[in-house]
Amino acid sequence: MKILVRNLARNTTEEELYKLFSAHGTLQSCTLVMDKETGESKGFAFIEMPKVGEVKIAIKALNGMDLDGSKIRVKKAEDKAEDKSED
Numbered sequence: 001m002k003i004l005v006r007n008l009a010r011n012t013t014e015e016e017l018y019k020l021f022s023a024h025g026t027l028q029s030c031t032l033v034m035d036k037e038t039g040e041s042k043g044f045a046f047i048e049m050p051k052v053g054e055v056k057i058a059i060k061a062l063n064g065m066d067l068d069g070s071k072i073r074v075k076k077a078e079d080k081a082e083d084k085s086e087d
Contacts, residue, residue: 001055002077003047008032009068010041016067021047024061025054046077 005017014032021027028048035042049055055076063074 001049001052002079003049003055003059004075004077005045005047005062006043006073006075007070008041008043008045008072009070010043012041012068012070014045017045017047020062020067021049021058024058025049025051 003021008017012032014030017032018027018030021030026049028050030045030047032045033042034040047058049058059074059076062072065072065074
């Protein structure tokens with residue numbers, strides 16, 4: 001299941017996020033979204049965790065937490081692939 005993490009400080013690293021979320025379960029991936037032109041963080045990331053129970057625990061524990069001076073927002077990511085109709 002994919003989680004969206006928003007309102008990240010620009011200096012937050014993928015490694016920090018991985019450590020933070022892995023404390024609540026198994027991670028499949030951790031991707032900090034970067035600006036292609038500047039190489040800086042865009043302030044959000046996607047975390048993938050295989051177990052729904054662990055996702056719920058991570059969201060509840062981390063949503064609203066202060067990380068690097070920013071109050072992060074953590075929620076289940078919407079799956080854009082489901083919005084597209086298959087012909």
